[in-house]
Amino acid sequence: MRIARFTARRLLQAVPVLLGVVVVTFVLVRVLPGDPIRTILGPNATEADAAAARARYGLDQPMWQQFVDYLGGLFTGDLGVSIQSGQSVMGEMAVRLGPTLELVVIAVTIATVLATVLGIWSARRAGRAGDHTLRVLALVGNSLPEFWLGLVLILVVYSGLGWVPAPSGRVDPDTNLSLITGADLLDAVLTGNGPAFASAAGHLVLPVATMVVVIVAPLMRSVRASALEVLGSEAYRAAAAHGLPERTLLRGYLARAALVRLPALAALVFGFAIGSTVLVEYVFSWQGFGQWALRGLLFRDYPVVQASVVVIALCYTLIFLIADVVHAVLDPRVRI
Amino acid sequence: MTLLDIRDLKVAIGSVQALAGVDLTVARGEVVGLVGESGGGKSMIARSVVGLLPDGARATGQVLFEDRDVLTMDAATLAAHRGAGAAICFQNPRGALSPTRVIGRQLTDRLVTHQGMDASQARSAAVGLFESVGIRSAARRFGSYPHELSGGQAQRVMISLATGCAPGLLIADEPTTGLDVTLTREILLRFREAADEEGRGVLLISHDLASIARICDRLVVLNAGAIVEHGPTTAILTTPAAPYTRTLLAAVPTLPSPHPAESGESAGSADPARPAGAGVSAESGDPAQPAGSAVSGDEVVRVEDAHVVYGSRFGAGGHHALRGVSLTVRAGETVGVVGESGSGKSTLARLMLGMITPSRGAVTLAGREPSRLRGRALRALRRRAQLVFQDPIGSLSPRRTVADAVAEPLRAAGVKAPERARRVAAVLERMGLDGTYAERRPHELSGGQAQRVGIARALAGEPDLIVFDEPTSALDVTVQAQILKVIGEVTAERGRGSVFISHDLATVRGFCDRVVVLYLGRIVEEGPVEEVFARPRHPYTMALLAAVPSLDGEEETGRVRLTKDPEEAAAGGGCALAPRCPFAEDACRTEEQELRTLGRARVACRRAGALPDLEGPER
């Protein structure tokens, strides 16, 4: 019950931030250099054509009117029409959000589990060769440019070894996967489409591996540092000095205390991963949200840029909120 | 068979010899006190008994526990020995309790491991154990996390965890550090019970000889890793053989009591640096202070009916730290302010310094009201009063040198650099710190040296008022004595007023002219030092006096004991002490208490003067 109240309060606190986000994106998009209308009409269009097109997209309205329309649209779920494609932004986004979230969630989950296991393993061997090796390896992973790592993996695993499908698209179209959520693996499971599942999984291997490698290091460092702090703490030493068995120590006295600070960092890493997807999707022609947003940005497609940036901020804010709640559950010292 | 028999134990960490050949025994049913200052190697002994020496430590000799050597035990035997054989009750219980596990589970973990109980047995046994160490509503407390406990409760839980291992030997490492005097007593009695009723051996480790002496059968005095003296408690208290023991005894601030005064004298002849300002009984008096003289200097600070409320920013709630305090300090006078933690002592100090503004009432410092001043004028007025801090190292900026720190008030006053350097050197010299200290940084100083720097800084600007905020509570006992001596000299100067804040009545006695007793933000008793000590009239003052540790090793009789921890006593209407007061009547719980004059003191208790005779034995 207290957790529910805490969640509600944090949700309320997120509202002004999100409003700020909406304002900032709106202004940002309007001051972007470049004219979206010119890019779609081509060089031969007359001034009258341009004016007509502007009117069609509501760009002839005064700034405040555009803002009010935009804000109203946000609440009714109408995000406007893409200037480039003429399609509804909402519809385009629905198709694109699923695959990207699938990629990010799988990568962050694997990285978190890996970081927890390796971090505690490393902390219990602190100062020994295994610990040092693992930490340096994690640092190397963290120093890799993800877009380059993706290319190298393609070079080696696809071009060289041929173990994975070609890095274009997310699932073999021949498998006739029907679209439900947009997340291919999930859709394959929902429709019981075995071949599609295998194909989607095959396509996921390299992008997920790329992201896991670059994001596991900060998580592992955090778990290791917390675990080390717990192991060196008076509280843990006291429990050990009272002769508690290894299993009780690990489960009751080390694990939870060491994971207390992980959620906040995992949220941060999630955001980092969202940023990374723009690059990773580009490398693997993933046709996901990141690529869509990037193209919107490059072509000054106002509605697309606005919608994508606001959605990313919304996701990110929500993730932090979830992290706060998880933290509050894990750490009894948090006042809620 | 002796329970614990340590023979010629030597422990070295790197090139540092932490223990240099220690012999120590503890039998079942016996309480042995291990006394010495921090750094003396006490904790190292405790850790070697459970086989948990720090990394890189090498131990030689024997630590025989029931005739088996802990130092040579294999991992499995050692695991069985920890907890069930010997269990440590750790110093700083808040830190030693796992923050993310409810205290009940922490106890049942021990019960399941060492007493072979199943989950439901352990649960009911845990509740019983919590009750037996004096935790109220134990069943509800079972699900509490450590951070929800007060210091006293945490210490009780720690004791229950250690006894929950059902150990043959219970080791308590500084079990009363940070506890108020009233609680210290009760906690210590638990250990006596563990020995008397449960037949355990108890090894009580402390830097504070006075507080543990009365419950110990034998004492062992440790200095710099070696035992300097051991023997029955009374023998050591009455006829200490080692000079170090005499120093320790002399450093204990006490109420009048024949034995320590004598030993203090003998220590004085043995050690030329014997502190004069402390450990002085009423009879001998402090030569620097004209005892009981009515001081008639100029008023340096006047606090009138001051209230301080630390509110949340939106008005509601808030913590009422001071509730109508009036106090005047004159030049040449030293006023002691005494109270438990949370009584508002530190708030009063900051009020007098003009660092906070009273929510109601007025403060006048050197003739001006800080609350009416701003900016430059306020800063100039603040320089008239200086504070000496509780935490000597923490009150010095880690990145600034000693000279820099001491010069700060002078720089603020706009004193030119050459003059500044001269005065800094002079004031450091006065504090017994030669020129080599000027360029040191705080981490290169010991606690005592840092506190000398703190006092030098307070003196540098030649203020009208110096407030000492528990200046010795973070220091070792022998260092405390030296610092108290220095403070005694500083407060004896006529041109300045001093306020000495302490949670400890005995310390105040040495050199204060007047004493003010605070309880939950109110003055409950004030008067000349001799008067308040000789004839305490408020139950709270009586309780504080009763709780002062005495070295005679005898159980006091008939003295006042308060019930409950201050945290647990809910403040209702009427007298704030009523929920804890053994003399409270119904009227006490409804009537607000005003200070009224009784003899040479003023007391805020409607029954004061009419309380039962406390001098005679009650039990």
Next chain:
Amino acid sequence: MADLTTAGEAGPPRAAAADRGFATTLIRTGSVILGLVVLAVLIGPLLVRWGPEEIDAAASLAPPGGAHPLGTDVNGMDILSRVLHAGRLDLGVAVASVALAVVLGTLLGIVAGYRGGLVDDVLMRILDVFQAFPAFILALAVAALLGGGVPELILVIALVNAPAYARLVRAEVRTVRELPFVEASRTSGSSGLGTLWRHVLPNSLTPVRVIAPLNCGWAMLTLAGLSFLGLGVTVPTAEWGAMISLGSADVVAGRWWTSVPPGLLLLVSVLGFSLLGEGLQERAGVTR
């Protein structure tokens, strides 16, 4: 009798966490790597025959060897020369942008942390809005806004980083502000600015010093990432990310030399910063 204070009975729990020998190794290795990279990009270009934007029309996508030790790209430009020249740009932008971010962030953090109250609230809410975007996304958007010149990119990366420093410094200032020695300074009658400058600031910058090197690595990755996507430095200017982008088309065909060398150098430089930063963190006992 001297004060009886001997160091370290039961040392602080953190002592166990600090692995000084390893920290020193990390710092040294990181410094050596960075030193070598700096040396290479400063001296290397002087030893290479080709200019970074010089086109060898006879050799497009020539494999390593002969006149072009690391081959050429699709435009016939020498990879070795470009890779070395690009290092100057990437390292320079990284250091400059982090320095700018530190200055901006520290200023904001001090104002917010020391003043508190309304100023703090307003500043923090504004930072909240900017930190509601993942850093790279924000960098993308601002880069699109400001355009791809080098000074603009420095500003972009600095702006994106500054809020983190502001928070770091603010948190530290708020902690330090409450420490006894700051109160001591105030009771000495020092002015607010004096206390801030002499006591609060010097004791609040430790985490910044530790984080900055790590952040330089991130700044390089950001610059390269932006250029990779076409929002940063563009061909023909030599920059690692842009070079990888140009070479990415060759990868599927198995032509490694256009994208692997710039990526490797980028990795090595970032690793240098990471090792240095990790070592500094370990030494400072910052547990994060």
